[in-house]
Amino acid sequence: MKTIDARGLACPTPVLQTKAMIDKEDPEMIQITVDNEAARQNVVRFLEFRKFQTTVTTEGNDIKIVGKRGPGTAGQQEADMAxxxxxxxxxxxxxxxxxxxxxxxxxxxxxxxxxxxxxxxxxxxxxxxxxxxxxxxxxxxxxxxxxxxxxxxxxxxxxxxxxxxxxxxxxxxxxxxxxxxxxxxxxxxxxxxxxxxxx
Amino acid sequence: MIVGLDRADDAGVYKITDDIALIQTVDFFTPIVDDPYWFGQIAAANALSDVYAMGGVPKTAMNLVAFPIKTMPVSVLREIIRGGIDKLKEAGVVLIGGHSIEDNELKYGLSITGLIHPDRILTKHNMKPGDKLILTKPLGTGIINTAIKGGLAPDDVIEKVTRQMAMLNKNAAEIMSAFPVHACTDITGFGFLGHLAEMIWGSNMGAVIQREDIPVIPEAIEFASMGFVPGGAYKNREFRESMVQFSEEIDPVTRDILFDPQTSGGLLIALPPSHADELLSRLRQNSMDTAAIVGYINTGKKGMIHVK
Structure with a gap:
């Protein structure tokens, strides 16, 4: 699983790091750690926009967002097509x-x-x-x-x-x-x- | 002193004679667009806006500059100042001085002084039941600016939003001065609902907002759905959530747009319903074609905004 530590970063940086990782690695699963509510909502929104299923857990100040590629997403479809x-x-x-x-x-x-x-x-x-x-x-x-x-x-x-x-x-x-x-x-x-x- | 720090308002007002009061404001920020000339214009339009929102006429200005002179070419600074001066000229305002310091992060803004008749001051706090609310510019600049920072906004969108932010509220203010306006503010950092919350709080009123009537920059909806909502929008929402009741069908993206911090946003004007349509058509005739009546004031739930 690909991981990103986006703690201490202001919007839109956490979303941009997530986007860059997905565009480059096309991962099945990705975990992003953030430390503020705005970043949490934006990253979740972006992952869902890219058809990932998200789960969020909180540990102290850290918010861990895990995105799992859902069925029928871009990468999956391409594999089926092929x-x-x-x-x-x-x-x-x-x-x-x-x-x-x-x-x-x-x-x-x-x-x-x-x-x-x-x-x-x-x-x-x-x-x-x-x-x-x-x-x-x-x-x-x-x-x-x-x-x-x-x-x-x-x-x-x-x-x-x-x-x-x-x-x-x-x-x-x-x-x-x-x-x-x-x-x-x-x-x-x-x-x-x-x-x-x-x- | 007529308007000071005791109640939140757009600018301070100090009475000199029975006919003349001084209206003063200051505003500065870090760059929001890459082009220094446009940044200068936007900063000036933003600073002038507070005077227009109170019904005043801006007269003089002073520059405030923080500039990383060791790492940035001085031509950038020159372009910023040129943008500011061009905007001041358009507003009929004279630059009479300023101050600059060295700073790692570039900042620019202006202090504006204007004149106003002491009896004709438009505060945020004089709304009456039944007043209609008119918004003169579409919402979404904070979200678009976040997308610009992320390198995701296409050039045509950047240009459109830049022009909107650099547009003076002068025309709107001049048109509004011929109408019996009860209250006015300009939409900036607290977002549409944040500023409206200040207005109803001060007036001890409630408000009803019709979601479908709110003018929004279309691309802002797209970028907000992708997660390009500025941190400020979340802070604004947290701060004012208790004063806002959303109907269930209002989606999260719309809620964010209504709390999106605006740079050099439009005026929010409250006036009697009998005059609202006429003011709206005058605004639309004067190139504010997205201006709209977005809601009304009531006394049902004091201190509450209902977004339908």
């Missing part, structure tokens, strides 16, 4: 249209269907598919690619479908595969992936 199996690299495929390439739209749709049905050949390294803009149309009922996406999902590929885009096309009710997602999840996914393929 998955448990990190032996191989993770590939993310970003699909931002319901057709592949520009030129002929009919051809583009055929190519996209073919691409999705062949995507399984990528093997275990295929980690996640993100559908945005008209790409979400691949994941709705009646779409030719739907069975192939479902197959991929069953094999453990994670599929994220942009909620804003579904709403835009009025297709929110018709989505048949994957999780409806937001931009923050998409950005975190892009950050965590080892390789990103843009379509």
């Amino acid at each position: 998955g448990t199996d990190r032996n191989s690299s993770q590939i993310l495929v970003m699909i931002s249209s319901d057709r592949m390439g520009h030129g002929d739209d009919d051809l583009g749709q055929k190519l996209m269907k073919s691409f999705i049905s062949t995507l399984k050949e990528m093997g275990n390294e295929l980690w996640r598919i993100v559908c945005v803009n008209s790409g979400v149309k691949l994941a709705i009922e009646g779409a030719e690619s739907l069975p192939h996406l479902k197959e991929l999902e069953e094999k453990g590929v994670s599929i994220l479908v942009c909620g804003t885009c579904l709403t835009h096309f009025n297709l929110l009710e018709k989505k048949q595969v994957g999780e409806t997602t937001n931009m923050l999840d998409i950005i975190t996914s892009l950050q965590v992936a080892d390789h990103v393929i843009n379509l």
Whole structure:
């Protein structure tokens, strides 16, 4: 456990020391000792702001604040996102249209269907598919690619479908595969992936 | 002597003739912003504020300087003084002297002397039941200054708050002088509730404050939630807690903001309800666009402030 002795220090120094420690070490547990009420309340508030669970004990003039990382905090989420199996690299495929390439739209749709049905050949390294803009149309009922996406999902590929885009096309009710997602999840996914393929 | 140390007030007042009284005050502090020129302006605006809060007209000023001449370039001092003088010019006040000493920690402030008619002194202690309370500047400068010290406040927020702290209460005071104001003070180190507590104590009244009407710098809410509340806010709360009754739904961050020590804060004005709306619209027309009616005075629970 990381410890900080912030006794005798005026606000905002105890909070700043706590912040610096969390930013640098990303600890699971942290203990800060302060000696005044203002510092206690500010440090507790900061830890809770950073999603730590806090307990406070008093010994004489010393106030000991222990922060424990709660479930669903930033560091934890990142670990979950990254998955448990990190032996191989993770590939993310970003699909931002319901057709592949520009030129002929009919051809583009055929190519996209073919691409999705062949995507399984990528093997275990295929980690996640993100559908945005008209790409979400691949994941709705009646779409030719739907069975192939479902197959991929069953094999453990994670599929994220942009909620804003579904709403835009009025297709929110018709989505048949994957999780409806937001931009923050998409950005975190892009950050965590080892390789990103843009379509 | 008309106003002295027996009751807490913003400045001392000494009667010279039946028409003229002298109003005097002094205030100095350590830097709150990095820019020395702006610090000088803020220190001057803060010192002048006590005279405005009592309805007086400031006339002359003297500098008070404590400066670490061995470790800090003298150009810093020059910039601070320049900021102070520019603010005095804006207020129509003449600098007539001053005194400086060497000190490890930089401090700057001013002693201000003004004039006031002995019958037109605005103390903190003459509030009447039903009076409306008007606050002319938003709260939260103490919290923002703490975030600035911590290096967390973005530049645009620093600039906004710096300008607010350097803004004179002169305009507010001049506008207010045309209205039948019962009592006035400026919000500084004791925070909004601390100063209001002094007012109702002296007037033997109670007050009701509507939380949603209080003007607050939006970023102060954010920084207070992150734990950037100055020690002074806790001291203010401890000192006056017994005089304040918070409705349950008032969250801890709001309570801290209401006790947040202000640097060069706005005026808190008590006047009859029939004139409150007009004074408010005059203030808003004169670039105090966040000024608001924040509550009223009653006789229900004397010496108690109820924050709803």
